[in-house]
Structures are given as structure tokens and as C-alpha cells.
Amino acid sequence: MNNPAGSREVDQALRTRARDVMPNGMYGHLSVRRLPPEYPQFYDHGAGARVWDVDGNEYVDLMCGFGPNILGYRNSIVENAASVQRERGDTLSGPGECMVELAELFVSSVSHAHWAMFAKNGTDATSLCLSIARATTGRSAVVMDNGAYHGWAGWSNLSPVGVSPQERVNVFRYVYNDLPSVELAFQEAGPENVAAVFVSPFRHNAGSDQEMVTGEFARGLRELCDRFGAALVMDEVRAGFRLHHGGSWEPLGVEPDLSAWSKAIGNGYPIGATLGSKKFLDGAERIFATGSFWFQAVPMAAAIATIQTLQAENGIDAMVRAGNRLREGIDRQSKEYGVEVRQSGPVQIPNLSFAGDVEFERALAFCGAAARNGVILHPAHNWFLCAAHTDEDIDRALEATEDAFRTVRAKFGGT
Numbered sequence: 001m002n003n004p005a006g007s008r009e010v011d012q013a014l015r016t017r018a019r020d021v022m023p024n025g026m027y028g029h030l031s032v033r034r035l036p037p038e039y040p041q042f043y044d045h046g047a048g049a050r051v052w053d054v055d056g057n058e059y060v061d062l063m064c065g066f067g068p069n070i071l072g073y074r075n076s077i078v079e080n081a082a083s084v085q086r087e088r089g090d091t092l093s094g095p096g097e098c099m100v101e102l103a104e105l106f107v108s109s110v111s112h113a114h115w116a117m118f119a120k121n122g123t124d125a126t127s128l129c130l131s132i133a134r135a136t137t138g139r140s141a142v143v144m145d146n147g148a149y150h151g152w153a154g155w156s157n158l159s160p161v162g163v164s165p166q167e168r169v170n171v172f173r174y175v176y177n178d179l180p181s182v183e184l185a186f187q188e189a190g191p192e193n194v195a196a197v198f199v200s201p202f203r204h205n206a207g208s209d210q211e212m213v214t215g216e217f218a219r220g221l222r223e224l225c226d227r228f229g230a231a232l233v234m235d236e237v238r239a240g241f242r243l244h245h246g247g248s249w250e251p252l253g254v255e256p257d258l259s260a261w262s263k264a265i266g267n268g269y270p271i272g273a274t275l276g277s278k279k280f281l282d283g284a285e286r287i288f289a290t291g292s293f294w295f296q297a298v299p300m301a302a303a304i305a306t307i308q309t310l311q312a313e314n315g316i317d318a319m320v321r322a323g324n325r326l327r328e329g330i331d332r333q334s335k336e337y338g339v340e341v342r343q344s345g346p347v348q349i350p351n352l353s354f355a356g357d358v359e360f361e362r363a364l365a366f367c368g369a370a371a372r373n374g375v376i377l378h379p380a381h382n383w384f385l386c387a388a389h390t391d392e393d394i395d396r397a398l399e400a401t402e403d404a405f406r407t408v409r410a411k412f413g414g415t
């Protein structure tokens with residue numbers, strides 16, 4: 001790893017090799033094909049809130065693996081718990097004691113949860129919610145936000161490519177924070193056919209500004225689901241444990257029937273969880289769902305350590321502190337350079353967009369310059385703070401965004 005700073009040689013060579021043996025050389029949300037050339041595709045290692053690419057370049061990481069990194073890469077408490085379990089075994093012929101312990105921890109932490117099931121990914125967790133809602137209600141239709149991502153399965157995939165239209169016949173859409181549009185979706189589906197209404201803790205659809213939920217909308221969804229006998233399903237995959245320890249809508253006092261979790265719950269170890277109320281236990285007991293690696297003990301041990309550490313060390317406060325420092329700094333720089341931006345969503349899961357940026361050209365130039373200066377951001381997806389982001393990390397990130405604002409101003413002028 002002795003390349004000069006800014007070198008991309010090893011990364012380029014790996015991209016060439018990958019193109020010969022993998023679709024597009026890299027697929028999915030971690031592909032940088034549509035990002036500026038400054039972005040590394042391949043990483044070597046991470047520590048705390050920093051990552052190093054395969055050419056040895058160091059970055060402050062404000063994407064946190066698109067969410068899983070919540071305590072810091074290679075957090076010693078989590079790594080120690082994972083190592084202890086790994087010594088005993090990981091995938092065995094049945095689960096370890098840690099599965100029951102993790103379920104107990106979820107049930108005691110998340111207010112609506114009376115039981116828990118574990119899987120691997122967010123898509124597993126949301127699909128489990130839908131199956132359980134269908135099993136409990138005996139209905140098929142699902143109502144969800146018109147741009148929300150709930151996973152790559154046929155019923156939830158935002159792309160129609162490779163999805164049969166039949167997989168979508170039971171899907172009806174609403175507009176976030178717009179109760180009449182939810183009522184309309186119920187009417188279109190036939191209220192007696194709706195098994196579940198999916199909702200995100202706040203609107204965090206990729207490619208658009210984020211929007212916090214209104215109390216009226218949250219309470220209205222609960223009331224509609226109760227009136228028509230549908231399950232209210234909270235998709236906590238992206239936001240879970242970054243807003244509140246007891247569930248993202250805990251302060252609103254609105255409880256879902258089912259919730260889906262993944263990303264951050266194991267600080268990077270592969271695990272998803274579906275939680276539910278007593279009423280939906282019957283459906284959860286009747287569906288058949290399993291996976292070869294769903295009962296791995298190491299990710300469960302990692303998840304116990306992650307959740308306990310987040311609670312004990314007040315990880316959410318640390319993310320809020322770092323997030324506020326970042327938001328205030330970006331606000332200051334935007335005014336200084338006369339480049340109008342919108343910062344939306346909670347500071348722990350921030351989103352930045354530029355006035356007049358229809359094709360994301362300003363956001364792309366901004367994030368390209370930031371990557372060149374050693375900071376990983378994203379032009380069209382929210383960013384993630386973690387509890388390991390220090391003031392020094394944020395100040396380092398702000399040095400990079402200062403240059404990024406200068407770049408945008410020089411290229412596009414002021415707004």
C-alpha cells in the first residue's frame with residue numbers, strides 16, 4: 001500500500017478484473033458507476049469513522065456503509081463479543097443461547113415488541129412483516145409510500161426490471177404525510193383486502209429531500225389501520241436505533257404492529273430482525289420462513305453488544321452532536337459561498353440538496369470534490385453519522401466541504 005496519495009491504480013485494476021467476472025463489474029447500491037471518478041470502488045479497511053481505500057487513501061466516512069456502521073468500524077466491544085462467540089462456533093445445527101438473549105433485549109428495548117424473529121437483511125425483515133400481516137389478516141393487499149424503498153423483493157423493488165407485474169397487483173401507493181392519499185389507497189385496494197400499511201419513520205426516499213413525519217399523519221395511519229383491521233408496519237431498516245432506543249416513533253406515542261430492522265443493529269454484522277405485537281404472534285407462528293444463515297450466532301452476539309453499547313454510551317447523543325456540528329458548518333459555508341442548499345431529515349441521517357439541481361450536477365461536483373479531499377458523501381442518498389464521529393472528524397469533513405462549495409461556486413455560480 002505504498003501508492004502516492006490520490007492514486008487509484010489498485011482500484012482501477014480491480015474494476016477491470018471485476019468487469020470480466022461480475023455483472024457491470026459491480027452491482028447494487030454500493031456501485032459507484034454513477035458517481036464522480038474520484039470515488040473509490042474498493043476499500044481495504046476501516047476504523048472508527050474512517051475508511052481506507054485499496055490504494056491507501058484515507059477518508060472520513062459519512063456514509064457508514066450506508067447505515068450499518070453505527071458505533072464505529074471495528075468497535076472493540078462488538079468485535080470482542082463477536083470473537084468470543086466465533087471461538088465457540090457460528091453456524092451450528094441450531095441457534096445459540098444468544099438468540100434468546102437478543103430477542104429478550106429487543107422486547108425489553110422496543111416498546112411495541114412482544115416477540116422477535118431474526119434473519120439476515122432488511123429485505124428479509126420487511127418481507128417477513130408482509131407475510132405475517134397476510135397470515136394474521138387473511139388478506140393480500142399492501143399500501144405503501146410511492147417512492148419508499150422497502151427492499152429488493154418483487155413486491156417492494158422500485159425498479160420494474162426483472163419483476164413480474166403479477167407480483168405488484170396487490171401493491172397500492174400513498175404520498176407521505178398525506179392522509180387523504182392513504183384513504184384513497186385503501187379505497188383502491190378495497191379496505192377489506194388490506195393486510196398491511198408500510199411506513200418509514202420519516203420520508204427518506206433516495207433522490208429527494210427528506211421529510212419528518214407529522215404527528216397527525218402517524219396517528220391517522222394508526223387510526224386507519226385499526227378501523228380497517230390492517231397491520232401498521234414500521235420499516236426501521238434505515239433509521240432504527242439512530243433516532244430513539246425504543247423505536248423511531250417512540251416520542252409520538254404511536255406504536256406499529258410489526259417492525260423491520262437490519263443495517264445498524266449488529267454494527268456491520270449481517271443480521272435483520274422482525275418485531276411484533278401480541279396480536280400478530282399467531283401469523284408469525286404459522287408462516288414458514290427460514291434461511292441457511294439466519295441462525296448464525298456471531299452476528300447475534302455482535303447485535304447484543306451493539307445495542308447494549310449504544311444504550312450504555314448514549315450513542316444517539318453522540319450522533320446528534322456530530323450531526324449538528326456538520327449541519328451548522330455546511331449551513332455557514334453555503335452562506336459564505338452563496339450556494340443555496342437544503343439540509344433535511346434528522347441530523348444523524350442528513351440529506352443535502354442544491355437549489356436548481358435538477359440533474360444532480362451540483363451535488364455530483366460537490367461530492368466528487370469532497371472525495372478528492374478525503375471525505376465520503378453521496379449526491380443522491382442520505383448520509384449517516386455514527387457514534388464514533390469526533391469533532392475532529394467533522395472538522396476534517398468541513399475542510400473538504402469548504403473546497404467542495406468553492407468548486408460548485410466556480411462551476412455553476414451562486415444561487
Ligand SMILES: Cc1ncc(COP(=O)(O)O)c(C=O)c1O
Nearest residue numbers: 121122123149150151237238262
Ligand atoms: C428503508 C429500507 N428498507 C429496506 C431496505 C432493504 O434492506 P437490505 O438492503 O438489507 O435488504 C433498505 C435498504 O437500504 C432500506 O433503506
